[in-house]
Amino acid sequence: MKVICLGAHILDILGRPVPDIPPGQGRRVLDEIRITAAGTAGGTAVDLAKLGADVVSIGPVGDDVTGRLLLDLLAGHGVDVRHMARRPGLATPATMLPIRPNGERPALHAPGAMATLTAADVPLDLVAEADVLHVGGPDVLGDFTRDALPDLLRFAASHGTVVSMDLLSVGRPELVDVLRPAWQHTGYLLPNDDQIRGVTGRDDLVEAAGVARAAGVGTVIVTTGAEGCVVVDDGGVVRIPAFEVPVVDTTGCGDAFTAGLLVGLGSGRALADAARLGTAAAALVAQGLGSDAGIVDLPSTLAFGAVA
Numbered sequence: 001m002k003v004i005c006l007g008a009h010i011l012d013i014l015g016r017p018v019p020d021i022p023p024g025q026g027r028r029v030l031d032e033i034r035i036t037a038a039g040t041a042g043g044t045a046v047d048l049a050k051l052g053a054d055v056v057s058i059g060p061v062g063d064d065v066t067g068r069l070l071l072d073l074l075a076g077h078g079v080d081v082r083h084m085a086r087r088p089g090l091a092t093p094a095t096m097l098p099i100r101p102n103g104e105r106p107a108l109h110a111p112g113a114m115a116t117l118t119a120a121d122v123p124l125d126l127v128a129e130a131d132v133l134h135v136g137g138p139d140v141l142g143d144f145t146r147d148a149l150p151d152l153l154r155f156a157a158s159h160g161t162v163v164s165m166d167l168l169s170v171g172r173p174e175l176v177d178v179l180r181p182a183w184q185h186t187g188y189l190l191p192n193d194d195q196i197r198g199v200t201g202r203d204d205l206v207e208a209a210g211v212a213r214a215a216g217v218g219t220v221i222v223t224t225g226a227e228g229c230v231v232v233d234d235g236g237v238v239r240i241p242a243f244e245v246p247v248v249d250t251t252g253c254g255d256a257f258t259a260g261l262l263v264g265l266g267s268g269r270a271l272a273d274a275a276r277l278g279t280a281a282a283a284l285v286a287q288g289l290g291s292d293a294g295i296v297d298l299p300s301t302l303a304f305g306a307v308a
């Protein structure tokens with residue numbers, strides 16, 4: 001299975017546990033600090049590679065140490081980074097995450113080069129031959145999303161490449177008009193509950209999913225953290241519960257969900273089984289620090305989720 005992960009690739013620096021930031025110049029000793037390749041495209045790329053997919057990453061990074069480290073981490077997981085867009089003089093997108101004792105993850109983010117992607121960065125021959133084009137974070141890619149993404153996704157869909165999409169920011173209502181032309185060609189939209197509510201202005205998740213489906217999205221899966229997810233498509237509404245696991249850090253759970261879902265669909269599984277594989281991948285990530293924690297490979301993820 002060939003997947004292109006296009007969009008937000010972020011270097012995450014995580015520490016735990018951080019119940020609060022010490023006042024003044026106070027100091028706190030942590031159990032653990034990690035650095036990972038993350039982001040709605042980058043984190044998903046790592047998880048997809050672990051689950052056995054051939055993954056090409058395309059996203060903007062700076063030419064700084066942070067960028068070299070990010071590319072090295074991605075490549076170490078087997079992700080093809082030859083098409084990452086290096087931006088001289090700009091900083092690589094990065095996030096500091098002080099993880100609370102309950103696993104919650106406030107994020108302190110510097111976008112750097114994030115909004116500099118252009119159509120010229122995306123080789124169309126790769127898009128045509130991929131099984132899936134996953135767009136991670138169209139809401140943070142600046143002009144690219146309005147100017148280039150609709151045509152790119154139309155091209156992908158017309159070549160039989162399945163398009164999936166996840167958001168990065170807390171959704172804003174003005175985004176809906178920017179995303180609508182891209183949604184026409186989107187097979188799977190995978191936001192979390194806050195994001196789909198923020199973008200559509202609808203509180204009810206099924207109604208909110210309906211707004212995206214009315215704009216052309218085939219299947220909307222809204223992830224709802226520890227509750228699980230809500231799958232909305234032509235077949236109706238299905239709720240899939242999360243696994244009850246000891247949570248360390250939920251960073252990247254949504255990215256892992258995406259990876260599991262795509263691998264499930266790519267291996268011919270029914271939508272509900274693919275979503276269950278996504279749920280299993282997410283539960284594994286929740287049990288360690290960082291978006292690359294927990295998942296080892298496909299057989300162990302299938303076994304954990306009791307997915308046939």
Ligand SMILES: Nc1ncnc2c1ncn2[C@@H]1O[C@H](COP(=O)(O)OP(=O)(O)OP(=O)(O)O)[C@@H](O)[C@H]1O
Pocket residue numbers: 191192193223224225226227228229241242243244245247250251252253254255256257278279280282283286
């Ligand atoms: N506390 C938890 N316990 C078990 N599973 C969880 C927990 N939090 C999240 N998950 C799993 O991860 C999936 C995605 O979680 P969530 O809705 O938090 O995504 P997200 O906010 O997009 O995360 P991120 O953007 O950091 O990747 C959920 O559908 C669920 O299966």
Ligand SMILES: [Mg+2]
Pocket residue numbers: 040166167168191192254255
């Ligand atoms: Mg997410």
